[in-house]
Amino acid sequence: MASVKKRPDGKWRARYYDAAGKEHSRHFAxxxxxxxxxxxxxxxxxxxVHVDPRAGRETVKAFAERWRTAQVQHRPRTARQVEIVMRVHTYPTLGDHRMSAVSRTAVQALVTSWASTAAPRTVVMRFAFLRAMFASAVDDGVIGRSPCVRIKLPEIVKEAVVPLTVEQVRALHDAIAKAYxxxxxxxxxxGLRISEVLGLTEPAVRHLARDLDVRWQLSEAPPWKLLPVKTTNGVREVPAPAFVLDALSTLTAGEMLGTLLHRGDEQWEPISARMVHLAFADAVEVVNRAAERRKRDRKARRTTAPELPSVPTGTTFHDLRHHYASTLIDGGESVTVVAARLGNDPAETLRTYSHLFPDSAERTRRIVDAAWAPADPQDQADGLRTVGE
Structure with missing residues (x-):
């Protein structure tokens, strides 16, 4: 039961008890x-919904560090991202503020400052971590409500995926160093992710079943570890074409982790994603230089050889995954099958590749036209003449 009493100094003392029976008081004029x-x-x-008035006095930095280190569900990469977002992009602005003193306006100002120097997708990722931290503070009773509400975020303009052609992929394959x-x-x-490719071991390559058993991925940095794939959708069996099985059959497992792609030195360390990305970037340059040189030679009539394929600047290993998805779509696979092969959620797959699926109206017309088409072209001509008469 709350009570209000006047003190000898003339001020009024308000007092109440919380659900745990703890007394709280405050003085007013x-x-x-x-x-x-x-x-x-x-x-x-x-x-x-009571919040201890003294709980919100904890600084943002103090609570965020407690929250960050308690997130056992975060994978190593996510944990590093959270640490960087908090230490580099949040604490300099909000770190010394009391949790209860952070307003929605202050959060919006922080997000706006991020948007001036970072890409929209990066800003959205940073805000997701910040929002999760304040939501946890609400659950813990540190603050009554989160300031991360009605925050305006930069729009992410998602460009339509333009998949690489087989000729472009072959050119990259021939241009990259043999080890990769x-x-x-x-x-x-x-269609495996780069971490999944680098985490392949001999048991994962099943030649009799003609598929890859995808369950593990390589850690991004030392100490090297084989980690479970990121999501439950990521665990999958991917049918492997003959050229993939042939390429993997010539490799031997490394002694460190048993991965098929390793450096082969005394340490038997696996090939890292960074090494592949650097080699891939070099291959893109080699392909484009060769294409430009061939184009100049043809223009100067120094050669009659056909033009060589070029690839867009900024092409990465992940574009091979888009190539794989487009190949399945062109072959008539459904969005459910494509998502299963990629280890993605079907909704995410549809959002990414919807423009590559055949137009349903045109497909409907083709189906009905095919059903009604006469077996003999002469019959069709006779039918048209009959209608004209």
Whole structure:
């Protein structure tokens, strides 16, 4: 039961008890203010939304560090991202603020400052971590409500995927260093992520079943580990074409982790994603230089050889995954099958590749036209003449 009493110094003392029986009090110059505060706090206790007024005095940095280190579900990469977002992009602005003093306006100002120097997708990722931290503070009773509400985020303009052609992929395969060529074939022929390709071991390549058992991925940095794939959808069996199985059959497992793609030195360390990305970038330059040189030679009539394929600047290993998805779509596979092969959610797959699926109206017309088409072309001509008569 809340109470308000006048103190000898003339101030009014408001007092109430929380759900745990702990007493809380505050002093006011006016009785009206004291009564209002006590009534508000008692109402919050009865509704189960009471927040200890002293809990919000903890700084953003102090709470965020407690929250960050308690997230056992975060994978190593995510944990590093959260640490960087908090230390580099949040603490300099909000770190010394009390949790209860952070307003929606302050969060919006922080997000706006991020948007001036970072890509929209990066800003959205940073805000997701910040919002999760404040949501946890609400659940812990540190603050009454999260300031991360109605925050305006930059629009992510998602460009339509333009998949690489087979000729472009072959050119990249031939241009890259020999040690990385099996990775190119697995990426283009099975659609695996780079970490999944580097995590392949001998048992994962099932020649009799003619598929790849995808369950593990290589950690991004030392100490090297084989980690479970990121999501439950990621665990899958991917049919492997002959050229992929042939490329993998020539490899031997490394002694460190048993991965098929390794450096082959005394340490037997696996090939890292960074090494593949650098080699891939070099291959893109080699392909484009060769294409430009051939174009100049043809223009100067120094050769009659056909033009060579070029690839867009900024093409990465992940584009091999888009190539694989487009190949399945062109072959008539459904969005459910494409998502299963990629280890993606079907909704995400449809959002990414919807423009590559055949137009349903045109497909309907073709189906009905095919059903009604006469077996003999002469019959069709006779039918047309009959209608004309």
């Amino acid at each position: 006016r009785k009206t203010d004291a009564s209002r505060w006590a009534a508000d706090q008692e109402s919050a206790v009865q509704r189960g 060529r099996p990775a190119i074939l697995v990426g283009a022929g099975c």
